[in-house]
Amino acid sequence: MTQAEVAESIATHPEVYGRIERGGMMPSVPTLLRLCLILGCGPHELMGFSELEPSQSVPGASMVPPGLKDTPEKRRLLRRLARLDRPRIRALARLAALLLPGQ
CATH class of the missing domain: 1.10.260.40 (lambda repressor-like DNA-binding domains)
Structure with missing residues (x-):
């Protein structure tokens, strides 16, 4: 890459x-x-650092925390949403509901 x-x-x-x-x-x-x-x-x-030995592994270390598998586009959108005021967020939520089929 x-x-x-x-x-x-x-x-x-x-x-x-x-x-x-x-x-x-x-x-x-x-x-x-x-x-x-x-x-x-x-x-x-x-x-x-050198690789950890199996006896040194931390339980749950292989779990991916929520949000880390999000796409870059989704993270950018969420950062932009965080800067909006409440009325604009409500308006976007209504727009998203219209865009999602079967909702």
Whole structure:
């Protein structure tokens, strides 16, 4: 994957992802988890640590927290929704209800 593709997949700007990749900045925990999902590796690998032994595994560590499997488009939409006032959110909810068949 290119840096631009990874950046899009984790919903960040390519410049920000480039700084993370070069070690110029640390990702947030949610961004680190999204990187792990996209790249198919654990955080220990991304951070340069050796792999955990089976006896060191943490129960529930393989579970993906809610929201991390959302698409970049959905995350962008949710960020925009968070900035709207209540009447506009209600209007969008009515519009979404009209767009969803069988609702």
